[in-house]
Amino acid sequence: MLRHLEIRDVLLIDRLDLDFAPGLNVLTGETGAGKSILLDCLGFVLGWRGRADLVRQGASQGEVTAVFDLPHGHPAREVLADAGLPAEDELILRRVNGADGRKTAWINDRRASGEVLRALSESLVELHGQHDDRGLLNPRGHRALLDAFMVRDAAPLRAAWHARRQAATALAEARAVLEKARADEDYLRHAVAELDKLAPAPGEEAALDIKRRTMQGAERIREDVARALQILGGEGAEGAMVDATRWLEGAADRAEGALDAPIAALSRALIELAEATGGIEDALSAMDFDPHELEATEERLFALRALARKHDVLADDLPGLADDLRAKLGAIDAGGDTLARLTDALTAAQADYDRLAAETSAARGAAAARLDKAMAAELAPLKMERAVFQTLLSPAEPGPDGVDQVAFTVATNPGAPAGPLDRIASGGELSRFLLALKVCLSRGNDALVLIFDEIDRGVGGATADAVGRRLARLAEQAQVLVVTHSPQVAALASHHFRVAKQVRDRVTTSRVEVLDAGARVDEIARMLAGEEITPEARAAAKALLRT
Structure with a gap:
């Protein structure tokens, strides 16, 4: 208000x-x-x-x-x-x-x-x-x-329209995806076969690279490690220290304890030397490899990297790429079923919309007749009993409010054409x-x-x-x-x-002034009589106000 x-x-x-x-x-x-x-x-x-x-x-x-x-x-x-x-x-x-x-x-x-x-x-x-x-x-x-x-509640019809539009959109998008996938089908099948043959695994590139560098490094240092082991072994430092210890122990009884500490130190050194020799032997064993294994490792590493460059992805992304390409192939293989399902969904949504739109059209037709009848009743007291008011329904483009166009028309005299x-x-x-x-x-x-x-x-x-x-x-x-x-x-x-x-x-x-009862009589009298308000006009105004 x-x-x-x-x-x-x-x-x-x-x-x-x-x-x-x-x-x-x-x-x-x-x-x-x-x-x-x-x-x-x-x-x-x-x-x-x-x-x-x-x-x-x-x-x-x-x-x-x-x-x-x-x-x-x-x-x-x-x-x-x-x-x-x-x-x-x-x-x-x-x-x-x-x-x-x-x-x-x-x-x-x-x-x-x-x-x-x-x-x-x-x-x-x-x-x-x-x-x-x-x-x-x-x-x-x-x-x-x-x-x-x-x-009439318009919500069901509008919901049916939106459901039909969504179903049509889903079907169109599925068709577009399937058509594009089918255009790339030969490429997809070749790429999937190539990826399946190589069968890359996540993290494989890094593992192969470490293995390759380890083998290459071992090839370069193995000779030096073997020479060091020979010098420290029984024919080298270890043998000499054992001989020295034996000679010192033989002389210890006559040295009045002066050789006890050196002998003890040599014993400790022999223990440390044995530990070092054992570690070197283990390292040397680890450096033993088959040259063919290095060649095979390099070949697989280079194959992984080449395939990654071909598809413009990281080597670790190759397994995921293979899954994506398989999914696209699966979509092609199942495309017919998917389109059939989406087509059925659109058909059902269209039927639901058509039913509700037809019901709405029928309700509008009945309402139009009631409105025309009500208008005829209202026009008669307004001295327009010969006028004809008509609500016309005509087809319109389907939309959320149905398939009808509505226009109010009139004919002011019998036989005259109707119009806006x-x-x-x-x-x-x-x-x-x-x-x-x-x-x-x-x-x-x-x-x-x-x-x-x-x-x-x-x-x-x-x-x-x-x-x-x-x-x-x-x-x-x-x-x-x-x-x-x-x-x-x-x-x-x-x-x-x-x-x-x-x-x-x-x-x-x-x-502008708000009129009280007396002022209203004068104003209505003025409206009846004009500039000069007569007693007759006031009486007529009072009669109108009492009506």
Whole structure:
């Protein structure tokens, strides 16, 4: 609900604060008093594209603030969440227009773009008038309006559409992969055979490289190690030390203990020498290798590296590459089965979508008939009993909302060709069509503020009364703002505002006042009689207000 509108220095308005209420809010006033300015201001703060010269002459900037109540579950909360803006029970929109034409907007004190404002406006306000191209006259929205009228859950159809699209995508991707794989089949089979023949193992390259370098190193140093072993062995140092120890032990008895320490040291040295000799012998044994083994090791190492270069991978990645290529071959071999399975899935998804789309089309056909009947009932009291409203369904490209295109058409006279609302109906007729259509489509608990801009133009008497009663009916379930010249409509208002011009110090401004019971009588009498309010006009106004 629109609760408050504050305007500063916009067009003819210097300062204006208006509080609105639930129900039917009516704005009246003489032609040119500035009623349309209020709508321009509301459209400005909602981000609508309109006139550029909004700033009042002499002011540095114009500013409009609108305050809406935002109950839980209101669609505007989702728009705010998508924009990363806070959602509270009170929504405050403020927009400033500088004299240089630059515009700045805030939503709950956060800077916002005009695009976000316009997205919000679609969930806050719906404007109807003779030039209504945002609401009921827009044929792109007729299908959604009919769907809302028939009250059918659209989720299963949309889910079926997305499932069908996913199945089609999966099948197309599988076909593309299979076609590419089949184009490379000869290469794949040759590469897999080559990899299987070599049978590389993870870490094998490093192990072979170490083994090769060890054997190459052993070949170079084995001769030196063998010579060292010979010098240290029984015919070399070890034999000499054994002889020396034997000779010293034979002389020890006559040396009065002087040879005990050297003999002990020689014994220890012989132990260490034996340990060193044993280690050298072990190393020498390890250096024994078959020259053919070195050749075989080098051949396998070079083969691994050559195959890795051929496939532009590391040698350790060859086993994984072999697995990948085998998988591709497996996909080729199983490709027929995979395509058959995905084709069956697409066929099932298509059948499910077709069934739900057909059911939706049938439901739309039945809803269209009900809507046409309801419109006929609404048009008769509006003095358009000879007009024919028809909801036409025609084939459309399949999509998440089905296979139907919906268009609202009218024929204003029997035998006349039917056509779009805005091309067939005259100004007054169009206003009544739009009102009747809005009454029929209204489902209650409407979150939108409904604005009707002189929708009663060109009608009077009983027809104007019928228009007013339908506006009042809409106002029972949604806040309605009406700009009107019809006293019959004004008499049914829950809240009445009068817009008037005033000239002060040669400056013309518009002002708006809330009318009490007495002032309402005078205003409706003026609307009935003109500038001079007669007792008869007051009596007629009181009669309208009592109706």
